Amino acid sequence: MFAARAGVVFAQPAHADQLEDVVTRFFAALSDSLADAGCTLVGHIKGTLAARDRGDLAFHVTALGARPALTGGIAGAPKQGLLTINVIVFGVDEASLPAIVKDAWSRASGAETDWR
Amino acid sequence: MNVLCIAGVLGSGKTTVLLEVARAMVERGEQLAIIENEIGEVGVDGGYVREQGLPVQELFGGCICCTLQVGLVETLRTVEGRYEPDWVIIEPTGLAAPGDILGLVVDNCPHVDTIRVLTLVDAPRWEMLLEVVEPLVTAQLGSADVVAVNKVDEVDADTQTAVLESVRTLAGTAPVLAVSATSGAGMKSLLGAVL
Numbered sequence: 001m002f003a004a005r006a007g008v009v010f011a012q013p014a015h016a017d018q019l020e021d022v023v024t025r026f027f028a029a030l031s032d033s034l035a036d037a038g039c040t041l042v043g044h045i046k047g048t049l050a051a052r053d054r055g056d057l058a059f060h061v062t063a064l065g066a067r068p069a070l071t072g073g074i075a076g077a078p079k080q081g082l083l084t085i086n087v088i089v090f091g092v093d094e095a096s097l098p099a100i101v102k103d104a105w106s107r108a109s110g111a112e113t114d115w116r
Numbered sequence: 117m118n119v120l121c122i123a124g125v126l127g128s129g130k131t132t133v134l135l136e137v138a139r140a141m142v143e144r145g146e147q148l149a150i151i152e153n154e155i156g157e158v159g160v161d162g163g164y165v166r167e168q169g170l171p172v173q174e175l176f177g178g179c180i181c182c183t184l185q186v187g188l189v190e191t192l193r194t195v196e197g198r199y200e201p202d203w204v205i206i207e208p209t210g211l212a213a214p215g216d217i218l219g220l221v222v223d224n225c226p227h228v229d230t231i232r233v234l235t236l237v238d239a240p241r242w243e244m245l246l247e248v249v250e251p252l253v254t255a256q257l258g259s260a261d262v263v264a265v266n267k268v269d270e271v272d273a274d275t276q277t278a279v280l281e282s283v284r285t286l287a288g289t290a291p292v293l294a295v296s297a298t299s300g301a302g303m304k305s306l307l308g309a310v311l
Binding site for chain 2: 001002040042043044046047058060063084088090
């Protein structure tokens with residue numbers, strides 16, 4: 001299980017569709033990495049990307065390779081946001097899970113990310 | 117004060133069903149409070165539920181059926197004092213055994229009039245979950261007053277029939293309903309069964 005928050009700063013202001021693309025790429029990258037790490041079952045992978053006063057984008061999946069279900073949305077084109085992520089999977093070494101999640105986010109978003 | 121515990125394996129749709137039940141309670145003029153428990157140090161669901169205008173108390177960093185038992189009892193007392201609710205809805209983690217929560221509340225919360233357990237089943241993943249986490253699934257069904265097989269709109273008719281039959285063998289005397297919290301199918305019957 002891995003649960004964390006992170007401050008996120010994108011290289012450029014990102015519109016809603018770009019943020020949804022980031023989340024979709026993140027899940028694709030994370031699915032590949034979790035499969036490689038021996039994941040036998042996804043409990044859930046869920047989270048939110050929030051931009052102050054602009055709303056938030058919630059996302060979740062319960063299967064590797066699935067497109068994330070997205071709800072909510074972010075108005076305008078924020079450059080910064082707060083990522084909250086909660087990952088519960090089976091079959092993956094617990095100690096390696098944080099690095100897997102962080103690496104997938106980094107590759108998918110290209111954003112400067114401050115994990116807390 | 118009545119308590120409804122909405123149990124179910126991770127990803128079974130607990131938060132979605134909780135919101136539907138909560139809306140129905142509000143429409144009936146009932147006062148309610150919600151207790152969200154997440155096993156991680158950082159929660160996701162509590163903030164989402166709060167955004168829907170519902171009063172939420174959160175418990176992080178453990179499970180109320182085991183490591184956070186004291187926290188649950190204290191939180192129930194807190195919400196009773198703060199909101200004077202007719203109903204408290206508890207959403208435990210997807211790894212919780214609701215039977216332990218039931219026992220905890222009965223033994224330590226004399227101010228609770230009734231406690232009911234609604235257990236959700238994830239229809240599309242039923243076979244896989246039964247294979248990987250059977251003890252958890254069995255425990256959750258064994259403690260249920262009502263069972264809802266959720267996401268039935270995501271499986272074909274044969275699969276739905278097979279899942280319902282399989283679930284009924286594990287659910288004892290609890291009624292087993294087929295629902296889809298997102299499409300609304302079967303939700304009226306479910307609300308009638310739990311409220």
